[in-house]
Amino acid sequence: MEYILHILVITGIYIILTLSLNLLVGYTGLAALGHAAFSCVGAYASSLLALNYGLSPWIGLLVGACVAAILGVFIGAPSLRLKGDYLAIATFGSGVIVYSVAKNWVSVTRGPMGLPGIPGFSVFGLQLSEVWAYLILVAIFVLLTHFVIRRVVNSPFGRILRGIREDEIASLAMGKDVNKHKIIVFVIGAFFAGIAGSLYAHYITFIDPSSFTVMESITILLMVVFGGMGSLPGSFVGAAILVIFPELLRFLGMPSSVAAPLRQMIYGLLLIVLMLKRPQGILGKYRWK
Amino acid sequence: MFTQLIINGVIAGSIYVLVALGFTVIYRTVKFFHFAHGVVYAAGAYIAYTFTISLGVHPIISFFLAAALAGIIGIIIDRLVYKPLRKRKAPNLVFLIASFGVFIFVQNLLQLIYGAQILTIRTWPVKEGHHFFGAVITDTQILILAASAALCLGLWLFVKKTKLGKAMRAVADDRIAANVVGINPERIILAAFAIGSALAGAAGILISLETNIEPTMGMNAILKGIIASIIGGIGSIPGAMFGGLFLGIAENLGIWKISAGWKDCIAFVILIVFLLFRPGGIMGVKSGGERL
Numbered sequence: 181m182e183y184i185l186h187i188l189v190i191t192g193i194y195i196i197l198t199l200s201l202n203l204l205v206g207y208t209g210l211a212a213l214g215h216a217a218f219s220c221v222g223a224y225a226s227s228l229l230a231l232n233y234g235l236s237p238w239i240g241l242l243v244g245a246c247v248a249a250i251l252g253v254f255i256g257a258p259s260l261r262l263k264g265d266y267l268a269i270a271t272f273g274s275g276v277i278v279y280s281v282a283k284n285w286v287s288v289t290r291g292p293m294g295l296p297g298i299p300g301f302s303v304f305g306l307q308l309s310e311v312w313a314y315l316i317l318v319a320i321f322v323l324l325t326h327f328v329i330r331r332v333v334n335s336p337f338g339r340i341l342r343g344i345r346e347d348e349i350a351s352l353a354m355g356k357d358v359n360k361h362k363i364i365v366f367v368i369g370a371f372f373a374g375i376a377g378s379l380y381a382h383y384i385t386f387i388d389p390s391s392f393t394v395m396e397s398i399t400i401l402l403m404v405v406f407g408g409m410g411s412l413p414g415s416f417v418g419a420a421i422l423v424i425f426p427e428l429l430r431f432l433g434m435p436s437s438v439a440a441p442l443r444q445m446i447y448g449l450l451l452i453v454l455m456l457k458r459p460q461g462i463l464g465k466y467r468w469k
Numbered sequence: 470m471f472t473q474l475i476i477n478g479v480i481a482g483s484i485y486v487l488v489a490l491g492f493t494v495i496y497r498t499v500k501f502f503h504f505a506h507g508v509v510y511a512a513g514a515y516i517a518y519t520f521t522i523s524l525g526v527h528p529i530i531s532f533f534l535a536a537a538l539a540g541i542i543g544i545i546i547d548r549l550v551y552k553p554l555r556k557r558k559a560p561n562l563v564f565l566i567a568s569f570g571v572f573i574f575v576q577n578l579l580q581l582i583y584g585a586q587i588l589t590i591r592t593w594p595v596k597e598g599h600h601f602f603g604a605v606i607t608d609t610q611i612l613i614l615a616a617s618a619a620l621c622l623g624l625w626l627f628v629k630k631t632k633l634g635k636a637m638r639a640v641a642d643d644r645i646a647a648n649v650v651g652i653n654p655e656r657i658i659l660a661a662f663a664i665g666s667a668l669a670g671a672a673g674i675l676i677s678l679e680t681n682i683e684p685t686m687g688m689n690a691i692l693k694g695i696i697a698s699i700i701g702g703i704g705s706i707p708g709a710m711f712g713g714l715f716l717g718i719a720e721n722l723g724i725w726k727i728s729a730g731w732k733d734c735i736a737f738v739i740l741i742v743f744l745l746f747r748p749g750g751i752m753g754v755k756s757g758g759e760r761l
Binding site: 264266 | 574
């Protein structure tokens with residue numbers, strides 16, 4: 181039971197990541213392949229504040245999300261001058277840079293040794309230690325993320341985003357500031373990824389750079405594409421299936437030296453099959469152009 | 470110290486050059502980022518390992534076999550994944566994401582077969598290197614440099630002198646016009662995948678003489694190959710050669726002052742600087758990073 185709850189908490193964190201990446205990839209048509217970088221920054225900022233300065237994880241969560249959002253400006257502003265494949269490679273590169281900073285800036289992040297003993301959340305002085313409490317907490321954040329992103333995509337602002345996705349030059353011709361919109365989208369996406377990272381850090385109580393590799397970014401992208409590009413219910417479906425399904429492999433009694441690569445192979449195969457058969461995903465409406 | 474860093478840079482760069490050249494040969498004909506190129510490089514090293522260590526074939530023979538098989542892997546990837554996408558005229562990003570899929574699939578297949586631990590092909594004893602202007606260079610490193618230079622020269626002659634090479638250049642310039650004059654683009658793409666992947670395989674084999682091999686080695690290789698191609702000027706063969714050497718030397722000079730863990734960081738900072746300020750690369754090709 182504990183185990184099932186744990187999987188659900190992880191699913192919730194991935195739903196936040198998938199929703200926020202969907203805003204970039206599915207709604208605005210930006211090929212952003214460095215999403216794990218934002219959750220990495222959020223997780224580290226929040227954990228370091230809690231460990232070094234004894235700040236409450238709630239403040240850490242907010243600061244972590246803001247730091248991630250600022251990183252979103254720094255990564256977004258220069259890479260948005262690029263398009264398509266080049267944007268993909270540049271954002272992928274920023275993912276590598278952030279990972280490599282987390283791994284090599286040993287005096288702050290403790291490098292590959294990671295940060296152990298990150299304190300958990302507390303509500304009115306009551307320490308959250310049960311998994312179900314975290315499930316409720318994560319569920320609240322999932323709903324919050326969904327609410328904000330739904331409001332964004334259904335607003336006139338969201339219409340401009342879809343305009344940029346469908347035809348950037350036409351949007352420019354209509355007098356829309358395309359670059360400004362792209363940066364705002366990057367910032368919103370990064371903000372929620374930062375929240376997800378912070379939640380993960382305070383829930384697991386240990387982080388190290390290996391949780392935020394570029395493969396992680398690709399996994400989140402797979403969740404977006406699998407569930408459906410530009411579909412919010414799709415993000416729920418995509419994240420849930422791709423977190424829960426590989427867990428079933430455990431019950432087949434495979435040793436982890438077989439199960440781990442097998443799971444990745446399934447992910448890889450799924451990406452290929454999706455691109456060949458249904459590039460917009462299960463519930464998606466938009467295809468890459 | 471300085472000479473040593475330059476030599477290390479040139480050796481690392483000569484591997485990047487081979488990966489970047491293979492990537493470029495493929496990119497020129499298909500015009501998308503073949504990310505799975507990196508995993509062909511890793512597969513080349515593992516196939517060489519299987520022949521030399523598990524089957525006891527003579528190293529030289531097994532290296533040629535491994536390079537040829539790497540070429541065949543490239544062709545299989547193209548036929549199974551890219552050709553159907555090409556038929557549907559899929560956009561570049563779909564190719565790139567599918568390529569990521571292939572990459573993840575093959576890398577983990579290698580891990581499943583050979584295990585995640587590092588393996589080593591070298592069975593011969595390590596000899597002390599030659600002293601050269603205050604730097605040390607080993608026999609293996611000289612072999613890597615020589616083989617890499619020979620492959621570069623061979624590719625250059627192939628592209629410039631042979632009929633197939635000319636046809637490849639024609640397809641690179643304009644696929645439709647090449648088709649009009651009777652060149653079958655599918656045949657050229659097949660050749661490009663065979664040659665490009667064999668080059669990647671060769672690079673993987675050469676690096677395995679020097680260092681250990683592990684399933685994740687392809688990621689670093691393709692990233693450096695792509696970066697080298699972009700900073701040289703994407704799609705340009707001299708550009709890939711120059712970009713690879715430039716990247717190798719820049720990385721090694723960079724770690725002179727800061728620790729070796731920052732190598733990847735240096736490479737990507739160089740990439741982003743190039744993408745922003747000189748997207749056409751050193752050779753200044755027009756089809757570089759598209760701007761708005």
